[in-house]
Amino acid sequence: MPDHFTSHPSLFTFPKSSAFGKVLPKAKLYEHGSVGTRLKGLFTEQVEQIVWQYKLAPETINLPASPGVPEIQVFSVRLRAPELHHDVLRGMDSAIAFPILFELNFEDRIQVVAAYKRPSEADASRWVRSDYFASEWLPTSSPRKAMPTALSLGNLYQQVLSALIALPARPSESLPALVERASQVQALRHELHKVVSRLEKEKQFNRRVEINASVRELKHNLKLLEG
Numbered sequence: 001m002p003d004h005f006t007s008h009p010s011l012f013t014f015p016k017s018s019a020f021g022k023v024l025p026k027a028k029l030y031e032h033g034s035v036g037t038r039l040k041g042l043f044t045e046q047v048e049q050i051v052w053q054y055k056l057a058p059e060t061i062n063l064p065a066s067p068g069v070p071e072i073q074v075f076s077v078r079l080r081a082p083e084l085h086h087d088v089l090r091g092m093d094s095a096i097a098f099p100i101l102f103e104l105n106f107e108d109r110i111q112v113v114a115a116y117k118r119p120s121e122a123d124a125s126r127w128v129r130s131d132y133f134a135s136e137w138l139p140t141s142s143p144r145k146a147m148p149t150a151l152s153l154g155n156l157y158q159q160v161l162s163a164l165i166a167l168p169a170r171p172s173e174s175l176p177a178l179v180e181r182a183s184q185v186q187a188l189r190h191e192l193h194k195v196v197s198r199l200e201k202e203k204q205f206n207r208r209v210e211i212n213a214s215v216r217e218l219k220h221n222l223k224l225l226e227g
Contacts, residue, residue: 010112010135010163013144014053014074018060024050024075032095042088048078050092053103056153066154068118071098079106084113086132093117093129099157109137114164116179130179131186133164167226185225192218 026043029035029050035043054074058065065071073096077084084104093100093115102113115129150156158175165182173181195218199211 008135008138008142009145010160011110011138011142011144012147012160012163014056014147015061018054018056020052020055022052024052026050029092029095034094035091039087039091042085043091046080046084046088048080051076051078056156058153061147063150063156064152066152066157069099069152069154069157072153072157072160073098073100074103075100076103076105079104082106082109082137089113089115089132090129093127097127101160105140106137108140110140110142111135111137112164114161116161116175118176131183133161133166133182135164181225185222188218188222188225192222 026040026047029043030040052073053076056063056072056074057070075092089102092102099117100114104111104113111134113132113134115132117127117129120126120128148156148159150159161175162169162178165178167178167182167185169178192215195211195214199208199215202208202211
């Protein structure tokens with residue numbers, strides 16, 4: 001948790017010229033996305049209010065659009081509970097055909113969440129997205145960093161999203177490659193956690209030796225991916 005003098009790398013101050021500040025009715029999202037009864041229930045239970053807070057576009061921040069990044073939207077989402085199901089984020093992402101940065105607010109805390117989102121190579125009218133990346137929960141009063149200096153909206157998107165990915169980019173590594181590597185790291189960590197849990201419960205010596213070997217291999221592969 002950062003102290004009150006250090007700005008958090010994923011919390012940004014966006015230019016006043018990009019302020020949009022429009023409350024987004026949930027019913028509008030239902031019209032544009034594939035939202036069934038279960039998802040409507042999640043929206044009702046978990047989401048208090050959605051505000052379309054900022055619109056980062058050529059006309060608002062004077063940066064040229066990029067292929068796949070015509071604009072970036074920033075949504076401020078006030079929650080009813082500290083947990084938000086990722087299906088709710090997917091529902092909003094499906095309804096809005098632009099990359100979105102979500103700032104989740106619950107009581108006096110804030111969390112920044114986003115997926116890497118781009119037009120499908122098979123069908124440019126469809127958008128595809130990665131897993132979601134998130135900051136830790138932070139005090140709402142945490143200082144914010146100035147928006148990164150960028151030459152285009154694509155470059156800005158890369159910097160804003162990279163700040164959420166807890167993995168340093170390799171030299172010349174593209175955003176899609178970094179996202180793919182980060183997703184593999186998440187999957188390996190999850191697998192390692194499961195195998196370590198199995199090891200802790202296993203009593204038989206031979207099985208413990210086998211599981212230990214799996215743990216060592218997973219840790220080795222994780223180190224290679226993280227390096």
